[in-house]
Amino acid sequence: MTSDVRARTDPSIETARSIVETGLEGGAVVTVFGECTVEYDGRAASTLGPGDRHVMCKPDGTVLVHTDEGHQPVNWQPPGCTHEVVVAEDTFTLESRRDNPDEFLAVTFESVGHVAAFDVTDPEELSLSGTEEDLRQRILENPSLIEPGFTPLATERETPAGAVDVYGEDDDGQAVVLELKRRRVGPDAVGQLARYVEALQRDLHAETGVRGILVAPSVTDRARSLLAERGLEFVALEP
Amino acid sequence: MTSDVRARTDPSIETARSIVETGLEGGAVVTVFGECTVEYDGRAASTLGPGDRHVMCKPDGTVLVHTDEGHQPVNWQPPGCTHEVVVAEDTFTLESRRDNPDEFLAVTFESVGHVAAFDVTDPEELSLSGTEEDLRQRILENPSLIEPGFTPLATERETPAGAVDVYGEDDDGQAVVLELKRRRVGPDAVGQLARYVEALQRDLHAETGVRGILVAPSVTDRARSLLAERGLEFVALEP
DNA sequence: AAATAGATTTCGTCC
DNA sequence: GGACGAAGTCTATTT
Structure with missing residues (x-):
């Protein structure tokens, strides 16, 4: 040939x-x-x-x-x-x-x-798994991975600060924002989550407040401090 | 050959x-x-x-x-x-x-x-200009690009939230944090600047507060809103 | 080795 | 076309 x-x-x-x-x-x-x-x-x-x-x-x-x-x-x-x-x-x-x-x-x-x-011609598309999208699917199929009683209500929910990865409510009916990352996260991801929580807080003018949960395999020390400062939470989840 | x-x-x-x-x-x-x-x-x-x-x-x-x-x-x-x-x-x-x-x-x-x-052998190093580092040099050489009376005191100044691009003081002796970006910026850069200002505020326990200035060619609408919300400033500067 | 942020980032998606 | 954020990002720098 x-x-x-x-x-x-x-x-x-x-x-x-x-x-x-x-x-x-x-x-x-x-x-x-x-x-x-x-x-x-x-x-x-x-x-x-x-x-x-x-x-x-x-x-x-x-x-x-x-x-x-x-x-x-x-x-x-x-x-x-x-x-x-x-x-x-x-x-x-x-x-x-x-x-x-x-x-x-x-x-x-x-x-x-x-x-x-x-002459390069490639008829095939790459099939990739292990992305943030896959992580989201796993959470939607099994919301208790976050915590017992967590109920997802929307993905990509729009806020004035941008689209939230997963929006839902907890066992007590309190609003919850998830920010998903497929790898260990630093301060930037905390800032992102904080912006979403703040925006949604305002959007809902909820009296009970909005919980923000960072979902990732792990966090750096500085990111953990920032989470604590801002009253945000962390759930460890492997991609 | x-x-x-x-x-x-x-x-x-x-x-x-x-x-x-x-x-x-x-x-x-x-x-x-x-x-x-x-x-x-x-x-x-x-x-x-x-x-x-x-x-x-x-x-x-x-x-x-x-x-x-x-x-x-x-x-x-x-x-x-x-x-x-x-x-x-x-x-x-x-x-x-x-x-x-x-x-x-x-x-x-x-x-x-x-x-x-x-057999590839490359003796030369790439000479690149127009980076964020070049932008910083320009500001250090001519601080009035930011505003009259601005005085840079340090670059890469360490704070609990990370290293600040440029740290200095204004005409009134008030502390100023610059965050430099070589291209149009979105909400992420505002979050970054906000973290630095907050950390430095705490570090200095300054009574007069710390000014935060985002320096970039331009900002998106959402970023501009976030800047306003947080009392941060913007100076337009091309790379 | 880990952490942090830049990059001529590129890339996809949604508005 | 702009905006926004993910990426198997990679890369350099510093701790």
Whole structure:
């Protein structure tokens, strides 16, 4: 079986340009290994001197520049950009632009070690589990995971401060706000919960007050202090 | 000039395995275009059915699986993982593991369109400007950007709620906390600033109170309301 | 190793 | 298109 691949090792600049350009036009994923410099200007600005890197262009307008280290690209352009190949003497430059925000990325290759264009088509969708949404489903199916007598009444209930993960009432009929996190939480999540409780308090002008419960595998010390200060509660629950 | 590249188009499974394995051992960046399935289990869990994708392995233990769309990989493994190549009948699998947290990724190739191993060495460091740190420098050099008479006294000043971006005092000698953001801010940043002001208030037991100023290009409506509620201020400043 | 917050965060969803 | 919050976020810094 032969795939839709065009590739060349140690190509001339002209050959590299041709494969990149043809690949981009044909909707392929194009990759280049080579020595390059990178200039970026947009939300921020950066320069990157000469070095060996891996550059990938996707048909949706994404550009990724990877070094030999790290999960994240050292430079990139998000989906929706338009690519252009510009040839100079002994170099070729991949230029990528977008508007809103105005951003520009230029990768100039002094030499190319390898270039390839491959027709990537992915019919499958990722099936992911263990997310915050899954945690919510588990609580709705078994509300006593929070506490005996807890009754969920709504998810994503709107308040002036934003949507509450789970809204319900406890055994005594008192309003309860749940903020769910799939991992250990810090002070930020407490702030979020506090804002919701405050907003809902006002919204309901409840005489009995509104309980706020942070649901997560664990909390940091500082977060625990903040919870105590604000009269908020914590329920440990693994994702 | 010849680079340290090994590459093959439409290789046999055995050839592909050989190039990947040799590349990994030699500390190269290895890329594979091909039809594969991906299984992940760790902090969450996922499965991805057969499809054409681009897989990159870095010598630092990173794995990235890219489809034809999006900035982010559809599956990945962060730096620090250990790779292993396992061969079965007509397929080969790249397995990547790490501890703490325990995570496992397996990419099984049914067919390989192209494989390449390239010695990537990047001597340069990225020079980036327009970050929050740059914004802080600008304020320290020209404090009147905040308001006439503002005097910075410390950066990263520690409080029980965390480190404050900029701490100083105003024309009247009143304590001021700045929270800097390089982009338009929402409610979260207001919560952050509120926590700092509250903590510093307590820390200083100041009679005159502590002013909190959010410094950002702009704020959302909800954030503006929250600022007003809590008696906090806003200064517009572009990054 | 844990905690905390930034990031050119990206991404999805809802208004 | 903006707003808001999740993410298997990752990454750097500090304790």
